[in-house]
Amino acid sequence: MSKKKICVVVGSRANYSSIKSAMRAIKEHPALELQLIVTASAVLDRYGSVVNLIEKDGFTPHARVTMLIEGETPATMAKSTGLGLIELPTLFEQLAPDVVLTVGDRFETMATTLAAAYMNIPVAHTMGGEVSGTIDESIRHAVTKFAHIHFPASPGARDRIVKLGELPQHVHLVGCPRIDLVAEILQNCSTGISEQLFDIGVGERFPVDEPFVLISQHPVTTEYGSGEAQITMTLEAVREQGLAAIVLWPNADAGSDDISRGIRKWRERKLDDRMHFFKNLPIDIYVNLMRATACLIGNSSSGIREGAYIGTPVVNIGTRQNMRDRGENVIEVPYDKKQISDAIARQVKHGHYAMNPLYGDGSAGRKIADVLATEEVDVQKCITY
């Protein structure tokens, strides 16, 4: 019997982490064949050539598609989606997949979904049904309305997908595949971070046994133009608390130039004497940092998702993760230096939280592969009400 062909389109480092365990499970499943297209920031040097990492992990891309139009403005995000929509159909015709598996809520997810759905290829979607800020909120739910098989990560997300009029029998609560990686890393790695960490990245070193915070702040597309002020406020709050910090550069997205400018100016003003800066941290180091940090600050989804499983204290700033289901490890604050600063102090004092399986227990990838191997869908969708 011929294997069912599952095509995954990976568009960024975060994308890859969110689907890697499912890719592995698909590749190893006797009834499935994995097809892979790598695109968007995942093929670019500037974002650390994730495609090379993917190949090192044993996956073979059918094609590498550059599709990011320079500018990182809302307009180029739309045009990049268009570029993806132009190229993916030709590649899908080459591959003739039985299912296209797409991840989350990025603009390349939209391109993948539209191309497949228009071509009458069933679409499977991970991480639908969640609630957040930015245009991702709309992309995610729109993708749900095109998708045929749903793999939500949390119970709240599952309920929302059903409310959106999707057939309950095609909505499978599997948890987030990123947690699979986290679980694996926590099993394999020693605790604590080492001095060698500072050999990569740029900026100052600080004693690794001292408490430090982790800053990961991304642009909010609907607040385009405010990024520089936002990151500066965070850096000031951390400085006020007198804590050492590890600072991550933002994702490629409309507005990331603003955040980057804020960080660069901070460094030029020489206010970074206890800060170290990283682009594209390997996930195992990142997970270890989340376990070791006194507090994760910013608006990264990892604080809420992986943070729940790891027990990381988190100060989540602003609207970007608005209404995402969260555990007790997260304190919410607005863009207000005083409130950010106070919340950091509280989290540092509280310390580590207990493990919470809100976003999965480490078996998402395997469950996804099992569903894909057996589920039959009607390519013609119909809302349930």
Place this chain on the structure above:
Amino acid sequence: MSKKKICVVVGSRANYSSIKSAMRAIKEHPALELQLIVTASAVLDRYGSVVNLIEKDGFTPHARVTMLIEGETPATMAKSTGLGLIELPTLFEQLAPDVVLTVGDRFETMATTLAAAYMNIPVAHTMGGEVSGTIDESIRHAVTKFAHIHFPASPGARDRIVKLGELPQHVHLVGCPRIDLVAEILQNCSTGISEQLFDIGVGERFPVDEPFVLISQHPVTTEYGSGEAQITMTLEAVREQGLAAIVLWPNADAGSDDISRGIRKWRERKLDDRMHFFKNLPIDIYVNLMRATACLIGNSSSGIREGAYIGTPVVNIGTRQNMRDRGENVIEVPYDKKQISDAIARQVKHGHYAMNPLYGDGSAGRKIADVLATEEVDVQKCITY
């Protein structure tokens, strides 16, 4: 005070009929300025150069954008959407609209919506919340998930939009703007059709005072490849009933070549002795035909929508209008020659139905303009549950 700029993107003849009364109302509204982009099949000779008609109606396009990639396959529909997504952002930057108003559920609607939403321009959407077959079903609901202001045409559609998690205060039941045109035409025109009708189109003439049927059948994108058999069955059923017929060529969509081939072969087999064939019938003639016909046959939405207002007897075939709210004037049949033939006989016998305002009472355009003039929205959307 500067006027609020409303940009309308028109992509097909059907699109134009569906938004024309709103365009006129926007143009005439003291607080609004109309901006216009014409694209997709509306700029093509092959589909009757709708753009020329638009100009004759007194509207001035800011740009004409060719975006249809030849092939009319599912893959080219995806690529055409991509092309639209590449060009529209540049034009939206030129125009800087306050709201983009988009129509219905076609692939150019998706391109317009994505471009505007990604660029943080509020999106207003007409004819959302309806239920139908084909990929349009998914496009329509996905557009709803991006749109900020909703103008559903029927009560059922309004309810569905709210269930999809949209804010009720931004959902305005206005009726369908096409009904505005229908109401106007019915007021202005004499009843009955004249011999001159046959001067356009191709094929045979028949006595205009005899009962005749109207055939309008379009491809179903999820049944790609079946179009030729489907139209042939319809033509056979009509021939069986011994009725004269007016046959319309299909819309530009994946699969329309199949339908066209079926019609061409029918003509080559010389089975069309009482049939006349039209491309791109002017809407006033079409409305008059709907009033005069003994029965409208096929899968056009006009039977269900305008048909309710006009009272046209309709035989609706197959899945394309699946679950669209409908009045008592419609009989549903599957692709089955016997059932199609019987349903035609019943409708011819029944004759005209009473008027039903299910899809509007003729004031949709004016209501849309009034809402657009005053409604304020938050560009950051959030699902209500």
Place this chain on the structure above:
Amino acid sequence: MSKKKICVVVGSRANYSSIKSAMRAIKEHPALELQLIVTASAVLDRYGSVVNLIEKDGFTPHARVTMLIEGETPATMAKSTGLGLIELPTLFEQLAPDVVLTVGDRFETMATTLAAAYMNIPVAHTMGGEVSGTIDESIRHAVTKFAHIHFPASPGARDRIVKLGELPQHVHLVGCPRIDLVAEILQNCSTGISEQLFDIGVGERFPVDEPFVLISQHPVTTEYGSGEAQITMTLEAVREQGLAAIVLWPNADAGSDDISRGIRKWRERKLDDRMHFFKNLPIDIYVNLMRATACLIGNSSSGIREGAYIGTPVVNIGTRQNMRDRGENVIEVPYDKKQISDAIARQVKHGHYAMNPLYGDGSAGRKIADVLATEEVDVQKCITY
């Protein structure tokens, strides 16, 4: 030793005929591997699905790329080229060819050439150095300025390529590969045409043993909008001479809609009582028609090229083949009904011409493969003066 990979991009029926014998020779050459991409009108139903013919001939396309944007205006020709330029690089990265072989002077030729040259892949070009009307004139010479290996079809063309500043050692006079097919067909086929011819195409039949003319007239891109008048004049001249005619529909190009409209109106005016109309005639039938016809009329390059080898009397109208090297079998006339009519009369009276190897002797394909197997080029070009 690994084989040298030669990638051919085929974009139309004419394209395919112009390169088929070289493709076969490459496929059979022990030192070469053939890679194939099929695109533009060659993948479309509307132009007879040349890709299916290509597969039937034993070639396997790596990808099929729809790239024609509807409209057939000069603007869509530019945009279609752009679409090709967006998709071809991804495919060239998949294939990693050692040489890209491109044909002639169409807009997809330009896309292929730019994609390869920008990517530092050596470009080989057939049919460069010729002189003609339309934008093809500029495309052809521009492609020469990007190409590394040149395969001109005639001595005049070879000389022109050298004058354009190309290195003489990379300019190989091989003849036109179309003549290879013609030679083969003339060897294999019986003379004369049969009644069965009329089973395909549309229109009237006429006795096959009577003299008939062959009409093949294409739009001139720089005379956009004049096509309808041009073809009508030709049809009138033929009617005036009282000759039966076989009429071919025009190529896909800016302006072909104009020519098509002219033909359709002629048919609607019922002036076609001795004319039969064809789309996409198989080349073997076409060659036989060229051998059998009393005169080929229009502006097709086949009259000048294949016509020289076959000895077909030709009346070439207008500027489209302007200055192409030609044999004594061609009479030149402007768009003037009287002159066209007189020239037809002269050619019909003259009858068949002697064979002239001006555009090749039937061995072009084999010579091309031999050069490609051994020629080394410097990817950095430099003009010779």
Place this chain on the structure above:
Amino acid sequence: MSKKKICVVVGSRANYSSIKSAMRAIKEHPALELQLIVTASAVLDRYGSVVNLIEKDGFTPHARVTMLIEGETPATMAKSTGLGLIELPTLFEQLAPDVVLTVGDRFETMATTLAAAYMNIPVAHTMGGEVSGTIDESIRHAVTKFAHIHFPASPGARDRIVKLGELPQHVHLVGCPRIDLVAEILQNCSTGISEQLFDIGVGERFPVDEPFVLISQHPVTTEYGSGEAQITMTLEAVREQGLAAIVLWPNADAGSDDISRGIRKWRERKLDDRMHFFKNLPIDIYVNLMRATACLIGNSSSGIREGAYIGTPVVNIGTRQNMRDRGENVIEVPYDKKQISDAIARQVKHGHYAMNPLYGDGSAGRKIADVLATEEVDVQKCITY
């Protein structure tokens, strides 16, 4: 009488400097109307938002078109050209220019040229006929084969254009419009550079009255991947000579990431104690630096062109300016540290050269406008031999 509309497409900072004086002359000419589209790197923050500078200079862009696809590989250069070809036709239809004026030999030049030529809009081209390395060599001559009016900058270039088969009456030797700006700056500015220079850029300061070199080295597209080693060698040679240096970041082009990486690593190795680094230097400062520097090193065309007029001693490295007509102020060296180092020493010793009008005398812009105002061309081109 209506003015003749001249549309200029500007795609980079260098592009703008090369056409600015002509744009001004067109704008001021009574018979001409200037139309402007800004695209490629000229609309990007990352390259200094040249579009803002253009607006400050009093020009109003009709549209801003992002068209650069991230990656800066040969493949993305091709795709970016494709993107330009998709968008420009829509804009040209909006503007309906009488002539499109395009500059030089970049990939956006190719897109502009193809879009205009395909659309039957006469193309005027500056800086054709020159000889250089990289793919620019092919682009430049290919553009010449599409262009209708030619504005070469040097006598050698004029002769080459005529040899390429262009009509001599449409080839106008006007000089390079960049020299117009240089002449103006030299008239207006004081000699010497000031301490304030170091307030922009990053890196070390050094005494401004000391001899310093200027380094401007760009990627060679046909040597993709070698950029890092090439710039490192140059930096080492300068260091060996013990000279202070001003270093410019490379242009956006395939391979510029390599050069940038080389510079960044040099700085991380702390070898830059007497070096200062600039992105996007205003042209007046740059011209002043060319007048003040002891030697310009690298492969920038400015050394050869503006250098001739200013009298700057130049060490030109490698193949990028291969065979460009040059004055006695230039010493050629290969990628060889010893030879680079020796040539620097010779130039520093020689000092300033006498002015040479090889690339123009400062009146190019005005001459271009005068020709455009009166020249009539046949849109159908034909090679002269």
